[in-house]
Amino acid sequence: METTAAGVVLASGAGTRVGAKLNKVYLPLAGRRVVAWSLDAFARVPGIGVLVLVIRPQDAGLADEVLAGFDGEVEVVTGGDTRQASELNALRHLAPRITGGRVDAVLLHDAARPLVHSDLISAVLVRTREDGGAVPGLAADDIVGVEAGHLVAQVPGAIRVQTPQGFWAGPLLEAYEKAENEGFSGTDTSSCMERFSSLPIRWVPGAPENLKITYPHDLVAAERLLAR
Numbered sequence: 001m002e003t004t005a006a007g008v009v010l011a012s013g014a015g016t017r018v019g020a021k022l023n024k025v026y027l028p029l030a031g032r033r034v035v036a037w038s039l040d041a042f043a044r045v046p047g048i049g050v051l052v053l054v055i056r057p058q059d060a061g062l063a064d065e066v067l068a069g070f071d072g073e074v075e076v077v078t079g080g081d082t083r084q085a086s087e088l089n090a091l092r093h094l095a096p097r098i099t100g101g102r103v104d105a106v107l108l109h110d111a112a113r114p115l116v117h118s119d120l121i122s123a124v125l126v127r128t129r130e131d132g133g134a135v136p137g138l139a140a141d142d143i144v145g146v147e148a149g150h151l152v153a154q155v156p157g158a159i160r161v162q163t164p165q166g167f168w169a170g171p172l173l174e175a176y177e178k179a180e181n182e183g184f185s186g187t188d189t190s191s192c193m194e195r196f197s198s199l200p201i202r203w204v205p206g207a208p209e210n211l212k213i214t215y216p217h218d219l220v221a222a223e224r225l226l227a228r
Contacts, residue, residue: 002049002102003101003102003103003104004047004048004049004050004102004103004104005047005048005049005050005103005104005105005106005107005125005128005129005166006048006049006050006051006052006094006097006103006105006106006107006169007042007045007048007050007051007052007106007107007109007121007164008052008054008087008090008094008106008107008108008109009035009038009039009042009051009052009053009054009109009111010054010079010083010086010087010090010108010109010110010111011023011025011026011035011053011054011055011056011059011063011079011111012054012055012056012078012079012080012083012086013025013083013112022062023056023059023062024112024213025111025112025213026059026062026066027213027219029114029219029222029223029226030222030223030226030227033062033065033066034111034112034114034213035053035063035066035111035114036066036069036070036114037114037115037116038109038110038111038113038114038116039051039053039066039070039072039074040070041116041117041118041121042107042109042118042121043070043071043072044118045118045121045122045125047122047125048107048121048125050075050094050097050103051072051073051074051075052074052075052076052077052090052093052094053067053074053075053076053077053111054076054077054078054079054086054087054089054090055076055077055078055079056078056079057078060076063076075093077089077090077093082185083188084176084179084185084186084192087108087176087189088176088177088179088180090108091106091172091173091176092173094106094169094173095173098169098170098173099170099173103169104129104168104169105125105128105129105166105167105168105169106166106167106169106172107121107124107125107128107164107165107166108163108164108165108166108189109121109163109164109165110163110212112212112213112214113162113163113210113211113212113213114213114222115207115209115210115211115222115225115226116162116163116164116207116210117207117209117210120136120164120204120206120207120210121164123136123204123205124136124164124165124166124204125166127166127202127204128166128167128168129168130202131199131200131202132167132168132171132199132200132201133165133166133167133168133190133193133197133199133200133201133202134165134166134167134201134202134203134204135161135162135163135165135166135189135190135201135202135203135204136161136162136163136164136165136203136204136205136206136207136210137159137160137161137162137203137204137205137206138159138160138162138205138206138207138208139158139159139160140158140159140160159203159206160206161188161190161206162206162207162210162212163188163189165188165189165190167189167193167197167199167201168199171193171197171199172189172193172197174196174197175192175193175195175196175197176192176196178196179192179195179196184196209225211225
């Protein structure tokens, strides 16, 4: 039995702040749709043997268009009302392979981060398999806290967390089922794991270009970075 890792690309959000009627992950970016860049990066990582795309039902036609031009197999899952519900749907889709030992690690990635590169995905996967959990991030030197007396002070060791975030598949599935049973909704994958799992979560150096498309100017910045 061959064991592999699964990459889950989350494209089930609306992304209204970008100012377009279209789901932002299907906007054009350097000749392709935004989500296509992430799928391509995951497909280039040898350790990723299963690739899952989580979509909104109303975006099925757009997803089909993207996948028609994609050289590789992608499994499509319908997302839920929240990010966490969408992740749970993907994990339940993978559950038979997780419990059967065929998928040992899962990496979850925002489709709105199209400039992720294969080297970063590989680094997260390696650290995940070694330690149980890994997230990429950049040092956040501009984050400050307010102490007693309204004094502003830097927060030592703070990082800006990116995706993909990777975890051992079994504990990840178990944690998400516990979260569902308790009605807990976290801000991202790692926040759910911190609450419902004892797995250590290690930091992997992120990439400055691994930006998230949130506002119109982010698309412009991404275009410029790809042009380089």
